[in-house]
Amino acid sequence: MSETTIHDIAKKLNISASTVSRALNDNPIISKSTSKRIKKTALEMGYRPNSLAANFRTKRTNTIGIIVPLINRHFFSSVISGIEDLAYTQGFAVTISQSNDSFEKENKIAHTLFANRVDGLILSIGMETIKYDHLKLFAERKIPIVFFDRIAETIEAHKIVVDDFGGSLRATEHLIEQGAKRIAHIGGPLNLKIYQNRLAGYFKALERAGLEICDSLVIHNSLTRKDGTIAAQKLFQNENKPDAIFCANDTTALSTIIYLKNIGLKVPDDVLIVGFSNEPFSEVVTPSISTIKHPGFSMGRKAAELIIHQINEKVTRAVFETITMPTELIIRDSSKRIKIEK
Amino acid sequence: MSETTIHDIAKKLNISASTVSRALNDNPIISKSTSKRIKKTALEMGYRPNSLAANFRTKRTNTIGIIVPLINRHFFSSVISGIEDLAYTQGFAVTISQSNDSFEKENKIAHTLFANRVDGLILSIGMETIKYDHLKLFAERKIPIVFFDRIAETIEAHKIVVDDFGGSLRATEHLIEQGAKRIAHIGGPLNLKIYQNRLAGYFKALERAGLEICDSLVIHNSLTRKDGTIAAQKLFQNENKPDAIFCANDTTALSTIIYLKNIGLKVPDDVLIVGFSNEPFSEVVTPSISTIKHPGFSMGRKAAELIIHQINEKVTRAVFETITMPTELIIRDSSKRIKIEK
DNA sequence: AACACAAATGCAATCGATTGCAAAGTAAAA
DNA sequence: TTTTACTTTGCAATCGATTGCATTTGTGTT
Numbered sequence: 001m002s003e004t005t006i007h008d009i010a011k012k013l014n015i016s017a018s019t020v021s022r023a024l025n026d027n028p029i030i031s032k033s034t035s036k037r038i039k040k041t042a043l044e045m046g047y048r049p050n051s052l053a054a055n056f057r058t059k060r061t062n063t064i065g066i067i068v069p070l071i072n073r074h075f076f077s078s079v080i081s082g083i084e085d086l087a088y089t090q091g092f093a094v095t096i097s098q099s100n101d102s103f104e105k106e107n108k109i110a111h112t113l114f115a116n117r118v119d120g121l122i123l124s125i126g127m128e129t130i131k132y133d134h135l136k137l138f139a140e141r142k143i144p145i146v147f148f149d150r151i152a153e154t155i156e157a158h159k160i161v162v163d164d165f166g167g168s169l170r171a172t173e174h175l176i177e178q179g180a181k182r183i184a185h186i187g188g189p190l191n192l193k194i195y196q197n198r199l200a201g202y203f204k205a206l207e208r209a210g211l212e213i214c215d216s217l218v219i220h221n222s223l224t225r226k227d228g229t230i231a232a233q234k235l236f237q238n239e240n241k242p243d244a245i246f247c248a249n250d251t252t253a254l255s256t257i258i259y260l261k262n263i264g265l266k267v268p269d270d271v272l273i274v275g276f277s278n279e280p281f282s283e284v285v286t287p288s289i290s291t292i293k294h295p296g297f298s299m300g301r302k303a304a305e306l307i308i309h310q311i312n313e314k315v316t317r318a319v320f321e322t323i324t325m326p327t328e329l330i331i332r333d334s335s336k337r338i339k340i341e342k
Numbered sequence: 343m344s345e346t347t348i349h350d351i352a353k354k355l356n357i358s359a360s361t362v363s364r365a366l367n368d369n370p371i372i373s374k375s376t377s378k379r380i381k382k383t384a385l386e387m388g389y390r391p392n393s394l395a396a397n398f399r400t401k402r403t404n405t406i407g408i409i410v411p412l413i414n415r416h417f418f419s420s421v422i423s424g425i426e427d428l429a430y431t432q433g434f435a436v437t438i439s440q441s442n443d444s445f446e447k448e449n450k451i452a453h454t455l456f457a458n459r460v461d462g463l464i465l466s467i468g469m470e471t472i473k474y475d476h477l478k479l480f481a482e483r484k485i486p487i488v489f490f491d492r493i494a495e496t497i498e499a500h501k502i503v504v505d506d507f508g509g510s511l512r513a514t515e516h517l518i519e520q521g522a523k524r525i526a527h528i529g530g531p532l533n534l535k536i537y538q539n540r541l542a543g544y545f546k547a548l549e550r551a552g553l554e555i556c557d558s559l560v561i562h563n564s565l566t567r568k569d570g571t572i573a574a575q576k577l578f579q580n581e582n583k584p585d586a587i588f589c590a591n592d593t594t595a596l597s598t599i600i601y602l603k604n605i606g607l608k609v610p611d612d613v614l615i616v617g618f619s620n621e622p623f624s625e626v627v628t629p630s631i632s633t634i635k636h637p638g639f640s641m642g643r644k645a646a647e648l649i650i651h652q653i654n655e656k657v658t659r660a661v662f663e664t665i666t667m668p669t670e671l672i673i674r675d676s677s678k679r680i681k682i683e684k
Numbered sequence: 685a686a687c688a689c690a691a692a693t694g695c696a697a698t699c700g701a702t703t704g705c706a707a708a709g710t711a712a713a714a
Numbered sequence: 715t716t717t718t719a720c721t722t723t724g725c726a727a728t729c730g731a732t733t734g735c736a737t738t739t740g741t742g743t744t
Contacts, residue, residue: 003483005700016724021701031722048479051457052403053700056394057729063437063458072416072423072639074622081414084440088447093454095405095437098426105430112435115393116405137390141345254626280416281623284596297414347730358694363731373692395730399699685744692739702728709722714715 004047013041024049055117064307065113066096067106067123069150074279075296076124079148082300083122090308092119103128110134119143120307124150127192144310146303150192151322158306159322160299164194167292167327168201171274172246174290174329176209178337180244180272184217186231186256187248195220198248198276217242228252232259243271244335250275250282253289257334273334287333295325346389355383366391397459406649407460408438409451411468411492416621417638418466421490424642425464432650434461445470452476461485462649466492469534486652488645492534493664500648501664502641506536509634509669510543513616514588516632516671518551520679522586522614526559528573528598529590537562540590540618559584563594570594574601585613586677592617592624595631599676615676629675637667 006020013020015034023030023038030038055061064087068076084094095118099106106126113121114137121138124147132152138145145157175183185202188195199218206213216238221227228251235242247253253275257267267273267287275282275291282289302323348362355362357376365372365380372380397403406429410418426436437460441448448468455463456479463480466489474494480487487499517525527544530537541560548555558580563569570593577584589595595617599609609615609629617624617633624631644665 003700006702007700017701018703018725019723021703022723025702029722034722049457050459050700051454052394052398052401052459053729054702056398056731057700057702059394059729061394070423071426072419074414074416077414077419080438081412081440084413084438088439088451093437093439093458095435096422096426097430097435098423109430112393115391116435117392117394258626279622281626284600284623285626286628345730348732349730359731360695360733361693363733364693367732371692376692392730395699396732398701399730399732401699688741688743690739690741692737694737695735697734698732699730704727705725707722707724709720711720712718714717 003050004042004045005050006047009038009041009045009047012045013037059117061117061119062091063093063095063116063118064304065116065118065121065123066094067099067109067113067121067125068096069099069101069124069126071096071098075149075277075294078294078296079124079300079303082297082302083304084300085297086301086304087308090304092304092308099126099129101126101128103131107134110137114138114141114143119311121145122148122303122307124148125152126150127189144307146307146310148299148303149194153193156320158310158320160303160306161322161324162194162294162299163324163327164197165201165204166324167276167329168198168246168248169205170201170327170329171276171290171292172202172205173209174331175244175246175272175274175335176205176211178244178268178272178335181211182214182217182240182242182244183211184235184242184245185219185248186223186228186235186245186252187218187220188223190220195248202246214240216240223249223252225251225255228255229259232256236260236263236265245271245273247273247275250277250279250289250291253291253334254281254285257285257287257289267334268336272337274329275334278330283332290332290335291330293328293330295327299325345392346384346387347392348389351380351383351387351389354387355379401459403459403461404433405435405437405458405460406646407455407458407463407465408436409441409448409455409463409465409467410438411441411443411466413438413440417491417619417636420636420638421466421642421645424639424644425646426642427639428643428646429650432646434646434650441468443468443470445473449476452479456480456483456485461653462487464488464490464645464649466490467494468492469531486649488649488652490641490645491536495535498662500652500662502645502648503664503666504536504636504641505666505669506539507543507546508666509618509671510540510588510590511547512543512669512671513618513632513634514544514547515551516673517586517588517614517616517677518547518553520586520610520614520677523553524556524559524582524584525553525586525588526577526584527561527588527590528565528570528594529560529562530565532562537590544588556582558582565589565591565594567593567597570597571601574598578602578605578607587613587615589615589617592619592621592631592633595633595676596623596627599627599629599631609676610678614679616671617676620672625674632674632677633672635670635672637669641667 010017023035097109148160151159219231278291278293352359352362365377439451490502493501561573620633620635
């Protein structure tokens with residue numbers, strides 16, 4: 001009727017539950033012969049370990065909690081995939097929740113994960129998040145946290161970010177190499193560090209090349225399809241039109257390209273475009289979009305590696321590091337001046 | 343030092359732990375005044391509920407296990423997102439693993455999820471899976487299972503599938519309406535039901551229209567980018583070339599389009615194309631790809647709804663149903679005969 | 685004041701596995 | 715045969731919350 005427990009096995013073999021427990025956990029202190037007998041009986045009796053009981057007793061769940069703004073987004077699902085991939089090999093399960101960029105939900109999720117005693121937390125914070133009490137909860141109880149992409153700067157923890165600055169620098173320099181003189185930038189909300197960095201890389205490249213920084217060429221918005229269209233509209237209503245645009249994501253790069261096509265301008269002939277993140281569509285649209293590659297999957301693996309190390313080593317006094325994942329410029333059609341190519 | 347428990351609260355207030363437990367769970371049997379005192383003290387003492395203990399005692403984890411072949415894939419991450427979305431509102435957490443289409447991994451994951459006593463399991467089985475012992479485990483212990491997309495036909499459980507047949511029928515009919523006479527089909531591995539159904543819908547449409555079914559126009563492969571190119575190559579080496587292709591996914595639709603472009607044929611002018619699944623890129627490539635929409639997110643929500651209902655109602659003897667999610671033809675440029683349009 | 689009955693609280697067992705320490709068993713050395 | 719030193723095994727407490735049942739407290743009625 002009810003589930004077989006180690007006590008049932010013990011009773012059947014006339015031994016103690018402790019021995020059964022040890023045998024099933026391959027504790028070498030148990031003689032091989034009894035161990036074998038126990039395992040055989042366990043199998044016969046259809047024994048299924050109850051991790052709940054074990055976790056409760058040992059205060060360890062072998063579970064990593066993950067919070068992302070939205071699961072169904074290429075970058076995040078790549079990271080999650082990477083985390084799960086490594087975690088699995090190390091015997092950890094992952095519990096995933098999405099905050100939908102709502103602080104309230106993020107907060108509740110954090111408490112639930114804590115109540116479930118996850119061994120560690122990997123997260124990318126939501127756009128609304130400016131208070132971190134829900135995360136301090138973990139820090140206080142020495143439960144390791146690893147941030148990725150959207151990090152909380154004031155919390156002491158390992159952080160994994162993308163080299164936004166370097167990527168943007170490279171992207172902008174590439175545009176300059178292709179002959180662009182008036183490069184615009186469509187950027188994201190500046191309360192997020194990543195967009196600050198992308199802006200900074202853009203500025204740096206201009207500065208290095210001795211190009212003037214022009215306020216009217218820089219627009220910030222939420223980087224949706226629509227935002228991109230509106231931004232492009234604004235840029236090309238100027239009398240002094242740009243000859244290239246560095247977009248802070250591929251989505252706006254795409255809608256910009258579509259807009260330009262509609263007003264009769266050609267990419268890359270008339271305007272050069274570079275995006276950011278290497279979305280799956282970027283390779284296959286026409287023209288294909290030059291972009292900066294985000295190593296989502298390996299970020300996930302790295303995050304898992306860091307957190308598991310902390311969990312296993314119980315490194316509490318560790319020096320926390322901020323790991324910057326390399327970015328890579330992928331040159332595609334949207335930024336290739338044909339003349340220069342040949 | 344150590345965590346505050348309900349006993350600590352009880353001791354401090356000189357009452358019993360049972361009362362504390364009941365108060366914190368809003369049991370109405372506890373008077374409002376004590377309840378208020380208890381909650382206040384709990385807050386002051388920084389009490390954090392230990393779900394491990396509660397779950398252990400109640401044998402209920404409020405957790406749903408999910409197994410998908412690959413998290414980082416648009417369709418699956420949409421479904422996961424939908425599951426999480428609804429589950430969250432019902433107080434359930436989700437634990438997600440990817441099988442990578444490996445039977446061994448799927449098997450191990452199932453056992454781990456069982457050991458962790460998830461309340462229910464939602465999964466899409468891997469390509470290698472032909473034995474279901476690891477799932478019978480759940481069935482035997484009355485733990486509800488819901489399959490989606492790739493279902494195990496011999497296990498009794500709710501199943502949620504996409505209307506592959508109807509979608510394919512509609513897609514093919516659409517091509518016929520647009521004037522196609524020789525319609526090819528690039529399909530997936532026939533050991534998966536979904537591809538059988540897509541093939542069947544294609545046949546049905548031809549039959550209804552009185553068009554001849556021609557073996558040389560039907561190709562089956564694994565539906566990768568490369569497979570699509572190879573298939574297209576084969577189709578257009580025939581003397582009797584197709585004037586339209588219905589592809590079983592958008593990926594092959596895309597690579598077919600690219601191949602045709604390379605050999606100087608125009609889509610849709612020379613060849614009409616329809617894909618399946620509505621990948622994010624399909625809308626934005628040139629020409630945009632007509633396709634059949636997969637309602638991933640709502641499938642996820644539906645799956646969550648079904649499983650939570652079973653969990654809460656303890657419906658063991660329920661009649662299991664197979665729910666077919668509606669598909670929708672999205673007509674884009676790749677299948678629009680301009681002349682017919684105007 | 686006595687009683688009945690309802691409301692509020694407490695007692696104590698329980699869930700299943702783990703683990704420090706004690707005890708028993710075994711083999712080798714003296 | 716006794717002693718010593720391992721090897722194996724068992725005892726019993728423990729983790730924190732829940733819950734059926736018993737008990738106490740409180741309220742109202744006659």
